[in-house]
Amino acid sequence: MNFDLTEERQMLQDTLRRFLREKYDTATRNKILNSDSGMSSEIWAELAELGVIGALFSEEHGGFGGKGFDIAVVFEELGRAGVVEPFLDTAVLAGGLVADLGNEDQQAHIESIIDGSLQMAFAHGEPTSRYDLTRVSTSATEKGDEIILSGRKAVVVNAEAADMLVVSARESGAQDDADGISLFLVPKDAKGLTIQGYALLAGGRAAEVTLDDVAVPASSRLGAAGKAADAIEARIAAANVAQTAETLGAMETACYLTKDYLGTRKQFGRPIGTFQALAHRFSDLLIEMEQARSAVILAAGHLEAERGVRERNISATKNLIGRVGRLVGEESIQLHGGIAMTQEYELAHIAKRIVMADHRFGDVDHHLERFIALAAA
């Protein structure tokens, strides 16, 4: 066993941490949060230049990583700095699906993703699908050389900024069949595509996406007709590695800020961290943080494993991170007191990132049930 990062990953981590510490301070981020686009194109370009996106793709697709630990290293640092730019949506989800399923023409887009010039989003969840990956009602109907897409996609992160959407739709089967789901590349200016955007509580933007008889050429299908379910599940696994690592990084920051505050804030004539009632609760956070780090390692380390092993580890990790996340989010606010309730204080944003992560790709309950079901299978 060896728990050290490879030299390349260690370098990437160091570079990224240094860059974000210098360039992505609280004031900069608050400006981004208050902006109309909810993201900074300069930061995006600079991080692309540093190789952040390239690290998320394998060499065969023009990147230099793409494995579980590459994803985890990048996202832990993004999380530590509370970065809101949609690397997960453009690169891990939509870009990843293009890499996994695309033909040569389609994969040509990856170069533009890696160099930072192309934005993408994955339009998959629907108003009543909750966290089920195979519950797809949006329909795909062949009409001559074209496919007609109709339906509604819910809370599609980065949809407004995306030049192109990866849209899931059903070509056959019942509403929740794994079989029959396809993916399509849909340009943002497609006729019949409506994107109604809104800000997200924890930063960034999402949209309700309505497809009203959107016609795309059959050549825009990613992979084989009706056979996308396995690829979607594998990509959501990668997204969960990214997101749990991001949450781990954010929790590191929450604990760091809390430690600092407990040591400097004085009440009753002494630092509040000297009160045992608070000190023990902080210790509990540190204990849970070690569990969280191990959980992320389990998820990242099994991302390339066979499906059953991979998914069992992913669900275990997402469940554990969701539980620890709630604890760290709530306790770090409570241990601070009122100051942590204010928007301008660093922790407010970090705590929102941590807690709201439980609302994407399955929450604590969903993954607990899934973990049980996978064990029974």
Place this chain on the structure above:
Amino acid sequence: MDLSYSDEEIAFRDEVRAFLAEKVTPEMKDKVRGKAELTKADMENWHSLLNEKGWLAPNWPKKFGGAEWNAVQKHIFEEEAAMVSAPRIVPFGLGMLAPVLQKFGSQEQNDYWLPRILSGEDWWCQGYSEPGAGSDLASLKTTAVKNEAGTHYIVNGQKTWTTLGQHANMIFCLVRTDKDVKQQEGISFLLIDMDTPGIEVRPIILLDGTPEVNEVWFTDVEVPVENLVGKENEGWTYAKYLLTHERTNIAGVGFSQAGLSAVKRLAKSEMAGGKPLIENPHFAARVAQVEIDLMAMSTTNMRIVSKAAAGTAPGVESSMLKVKGTIIRQEINDLARRAAGAYAMPFSSEAVEGSNAMIPDPLGAGPVAAKYFNNRKLSIFGGSNEIQRGIIAKVTMGS
């Protein structure tokens, strides 16, 4: 022991229900549920409706124009009002300052200020916490020094977490009038007009984006000596008395019941695995667990409030109510957030109003996550839950 309401209590409940059914409009409910902004005018309107009915000041003795309700009546009103999402009564003047004036204020002060509280002429806010004095309130540093003529106090310093201070024209403050004695023995209780030169109010934006609290700065603010309540340097006694009143209804049972109903409503429309979420055994168990705690909490609350009404001052019990009551309320906020799934992520339904006039969740989850974050304050304000636990331990173990 009798757990059922008497005939008189049932009649009272029916009267409350009829009143609420008539006065609480759908617009008001939406605002209280966070779907639109509850404005100052909305809150003033609600006060005047209650005042017309004689129900604005349930705690006040009749001689001051109050309703003088007993514990059961107060409980009934709070529960019924919360269940229909009626606006809450802004407590600073009615529930916090008034009891202090009635107990420690002069006849002139009562004659002048109490009617203005009922009529809504004055909107009070509370000047207690300071940046360096939160849980350790007695360490407050805002000073009040009498001028040479002896006509005014000159106030300098800063207060913070002043809830709804942006609406207020009056603030009651704890100020330091003697620096050379034990902290608690040099504090006085002053009434200050917010329009006095030298006062500046700056909003603090909370993590859910709301401008609910403020910082209030005082620079050489002149306050007439007539505005001192009680005796100089005895303000700490009054402050402690006020805090026990701040903690009545601190359990927030009515809010919890309303919140739990809202969670159930939402869980009936949100879908999981092709079925309503409320049918998911895991989620249903979470809801049931909180409901069981709340049933007991409601009875605990009644037991303690009845005892207080019988003349026993609420002491350690009010601390217990605060801790358990806020844990339950926060748990319910957490359930609402979970129930909404991905639709908890949008900033709030307000965020999209006006742009496309579309509420993101067609199934009706409002700004549940914003509420969840906003209500993290419940375990922090009014004496944090850690301070309450300290009080419980100190009183019961004499440590």
